[in-house]
Structure formats: C-alpha cells, structure tokens
Amino acid sequence: MTSKNILIFGCHGQDGSLLSKLLLEEGYRVVGLSRNGRYTSENHIKLGIEKDVELEEGSISNYKTVSSIIEKYKPVSIYNLAGQSSVGKSYSHPDETIQSIINGTLNILEATKKLMYPGRIFFAGSSEMFGEIKTKADLSHIQQPTSPYAIAKQASFNLVKIYRQLYNHNCVTGILFNHESRLRKKTFVSQKIIQAAKEISINKNHRLTMGNIEILRDWGWAEEYVKAMQIITEAKKPKDQIICTGKACSLRLFIEKVFSKFDLDWQKYIQIDKKLYRPSDILRSCGDPTQLYKDHLWKAKIDIEQIIDRMIDS
Numbered sequence: 429m430t431s432k433n434i435l436i437f438g439c440h441g442q443d444g445s446l447l448s449k450l451l452l453e454e455g456y457r458v459v460g461l462s463r464n465g466r467y468t469s470e471n472h473i474k475l476g477i478e479k480d481v482e483l484e485e486g487s488i489s490n491y492k493t494v495s496s497i498i499e500k501y502k503p504v505s506i507y508n509l510a511g512q513s514s515v516g517k518s519y520s521h522p523d524e525t526i527q528s529i530i531n532g533t534l535n536i537l538e539a540t541k542k543l544m545y546p547g548r549i550f551f552a553g554s555s556e557m558f559g560e561i562k563t564k565a566d567l568s569h570i571q572q573p574t575s576p577y578a579i580a581k582q583a584s585f586n587l588v589k590i591y592r593q594l595y596n597h598n599c600v601t602g603i604l605f606n607h608e609s610r611l612r613k614k615t616f617v618s619q620k621i622i623q624a625a626k627e628i629s630i631n632k633n634h635r636l637t638m639g640n641i642e643i644l645r646d647w648g649w650a651e652e653y654v655k656a657m658q659i660i661t662e663a664k665k666p667k668d669q670i671i672c673t674g675k676a677c678s679l680r681l682f683i684e685k686v687f688s689k690f691d692l693d694w695q696k697y698i699q700i701d702k703k704l705y706r707p708s709d710i711l712r713s714c715g716d717p718t719q720l721y722k723d724h725l726w727k728a729k730i731d732i733e734q735i736i737d738r739m740i741d742s
Contacts, residue, residue, distance in 0.1 A: 431547075433457045435503040437488050437532065438510030439481055442611045443552065443604075445471035447507060447654040448481050459501050461494075461510070463487050471611045488532035495539035505548045505661050508536055511580070514615070515556060518577035529580035530587070537591045537599065546598075549588075550661040553603035555646070555672070555713050557582040564716035567603075567668055574708040589668070598666045602657050605672035605715045608735050609650035610742035617679070618647075621686050622739055628697050629690040635697055639704030641683060644676040646714040649730035649738070659724045672715030673728040685736050 434451050438444040439460025448458045462483045472478040486493035488510045498506065511529040512518060518525040533551060540549060557579075558565045559572030573579045584601070591597040612619050624636035648671070656671045687694035721727045730738075 431502050431504045433459060433501045433503040435497065435501055435506045436460050437494075437506070437508045437536070438552075439483075440469035440471060441509060441513065442471065442609055442613075442650055443607075443654055443657075444507075444509045445469065445475055445477070445611060446609060446651055447509070447657060448472070449475045449477050450651075450654055450658065452477055452480050456504075458482065459484060459497070459503070461486055461488060461497060474611060488535060489527055491535045491539065494532075494535040495543065498536075498539055498545060499543055503547060505550070506536065506540070506545075507550045507552075507657065507661070508532065509552045512577070515575050515577045518575050518580070522576035525576045526580050529577075530583045533584040533587050537587060537597065540597065540599075541591065541595055548661045548666070549597065549599040550657055551584060551588050551599065551601045552657075553585050553601040553668075554578065554581040555603060555605040555715060556710070557585060557603070558713070560710055561713050561715075564674060564714050566670060566716040566719060569716075574710065585668070592666055600660055600663075600666045601668045602660050603668065603670050603715070604653060605646040605648060605670075605713065607648040607650040607653045607671075608739060610739060611650070612739065618682070618739065621683055622736075624697070625686050625690050625692060625694075626740075628687075628692060632697075635699055637699045637701050637704070638679075638683075639701065639706070640709055640711075641679040641698070641700065642711070643709060644678045644712045644714065646672045646674065646676055647682070647732055647735060648673045648728045649735055652728055652730055656720065656724075656726050659726055660720075663724065667723065669720045669723070670715045670717060671720065672717050673731075674715060674717045675732070676712060676714040677732045682732070682736070685733065686740070689736065689740055 434456045512525040
C-alpha cells in the first residue's frame with residue numbers, strides 16, 4: 429500500500445493521543461473517529477496536535493460507520509484503542525464494556541474482511557485477561573479474567589487470532605500491562621496518589637483513602653508503549669506480543685516513592701478502608717517482555733522512579 433493514512437479508533441485517550449503524535453511526527457496523515465464530531469480533546473491540546481488529527485464522527489459500535497471510514501481513507505494501518513477502559517466501571521456498566529470492546533473488534537475485523545483490506549491492524553489487549561499472575565506472563569500463560577472488562581478483552585484477543593488464522597488477516601493484539609503518562613486521567617489510582625501528595629504538601633489536613641495497597645503491578649511509560657505498538661503493527665509477520673517492563677512494583681511502594689518526593693511520611697496521610705477492597709482484585713500482575721525483545725529488540729527503558737518524576741512534573 430502507498431497510502432500514508434493511519435486510522436486510529438480511540439484517538440482521544442492517553443494511548444491514542446500519544447500514538448497520534450508519534451505518527452504525525454513521522455509524516456503520516458492521522459484520522460480519528462470521534463463520537464462527538466469535531467471535538468478537540470484536552471489530550472490533543474496538551475500535545476499540540478489538535479489541528480493535525482483529522483476527525484470523523486461516529487461510533488466503533490456501528491458497523492456501517494467503521495466500514496465506510498476504512499473504505500474512504502484506505503489507511504495503511506488501523507489501530508483499535510477504543511472501548512470502555514475502566515475495570516471498575518465494567519462491573520456497573522458491563523453492557524457498555526462488552527459492546528464497545530467486543531463489537532468494536534468484530535466490526536473492524538468483518539469490515540476489513542469484506543473490503544479485502546490489505547493493510548495492518550493493531551488491537552489493544554490487556555493484562556487483565558490473565559487475572560492473577562504468580563510469576564511473569566507470556567502468551568502461553570493461563571487466562572483467568574475476573575471482570576467484564578477482562579472478559580471482553582479476552583474475547584477480542586481470540587477473535588483477532590481467529591481472523592488471522594482463518595482469513596490471513598494482518599491483525600495482531602498487543603497485550604498491554606499498566607502504563608502511565610502525563611496525560612493520565614485523575615480517576616486513575618496513580619494520579620489520585622500524586623494529586624493527593626501535592627495537596628497534602630500544601631494542606632497537611634488533607635487525607636487520601638485507599639483500598640488494598642499490597643497489590644503489585646507492572647508499570648511502564650505510555651510513550652514507550654505506543655512505539656512498541658507501531659513496531660508490532662509494522663512487523664513483516666503478524667504476531668501477538670506482550671508489552672510490559674517485566675518488573676512488578678507494589679502500590680505501597682508507589683505511594684512511598686511519590687510521598688517521599690514531597691518529603692512526606694505517607695503513613696500519616698493515607699487511610700486504608702477495607703470496604704474498598706474488591707474480592708476480584710488481582711493481587712499480582714507482571715508480564716514477560718522476552719519475546720518482544722527477541723523479535724524486535726524492544727524493551728522498556730523508563731523505570732518506576734522516572735515515571736513518578738515525570739508525572740509529578742506534569
């Protein structure tokens with residue numbers, strides 16, 4: 429394909445915005461799908477790309493919309509980063525979660541099959557579909573999803589694999605472990621902790637209530653991860669990959685590191701409420717990035733200390 433067009437579903441989110449910026453810098457024409465028409469997102473403004481990403485109005489849950497936009501732009505690559513992305517919200521809105529993730533994936537796969545689309549397609553998977561991970565998860569690790577969100581991501585992953593095997597689709601899933609950036613919304617736990625520490629540094633009466641802080645997560649830097657997405661998508665042979673650091677860090681240590689940046693003793697200001705514990709909470713999640721390094725020499729370089737520094741600076 430000679431097209432320089434790239435189509436990104438979910439172009440307004442953290443990953444979609446960072447990926448848009450990366451691809452624009454490389455000379456691609458980036459087209460995004462927005463449910464709000466010509467809506468300019470705060471993320472695009474922060475990155476200075478609000479005038480550069482072209483927007484089409486519509487929903488990924490609408491097959492006709494998906495098919496028509498692919499046919500119109502004939503993109504060299506399609507990235508699907510869309511869908512309801514909160515694990516917590518998926519319990520209260522399972523219908524929205526299932527529809528936006530599974531139906532969105534199926535619409536793209538079916539539309540590209542019928543259009544005989546020759547380009548590459550990337551789907552964002554999630555470490556959540558593995559559930560509890562005692563060691564490090566590679567692609568062969570048992571999948572034990574514990575939330576509607578995780579179930580939807582697992583179904584999407586399997587659909588992509590089926591279309592690749594049955595129809596020779598150039599489609600892959602990048603299974604993403606936790607990753608942060610300066611664009612991370614304040615509803616995410618990492619930002620809640622950082623914002624609380626900033627507030628407490630000014631007002632010592634402020635407190636932050638948390639649930640289980642003993643959980644461990646594999647935290648990476650989103651700007652590195654979107655580059656990995658591009659590498660996986662443009663590879664000669666379509667192959668699913670794990671995108672992670674391979675290092676687990678507890679939420680307790682994350683809190684300790686953040687508060688220490690403000691010379692604060694976190695134990696004075698963090699209140700633990702066991703009512704916030706979830707029976708389905710994944711206690712440990714860590715990935716194995718070995719295959720991605722073997723295939724493409726990609727590995728995460730930004731460690732947890734640098735992640736926290738960059739998020740605080742923002």
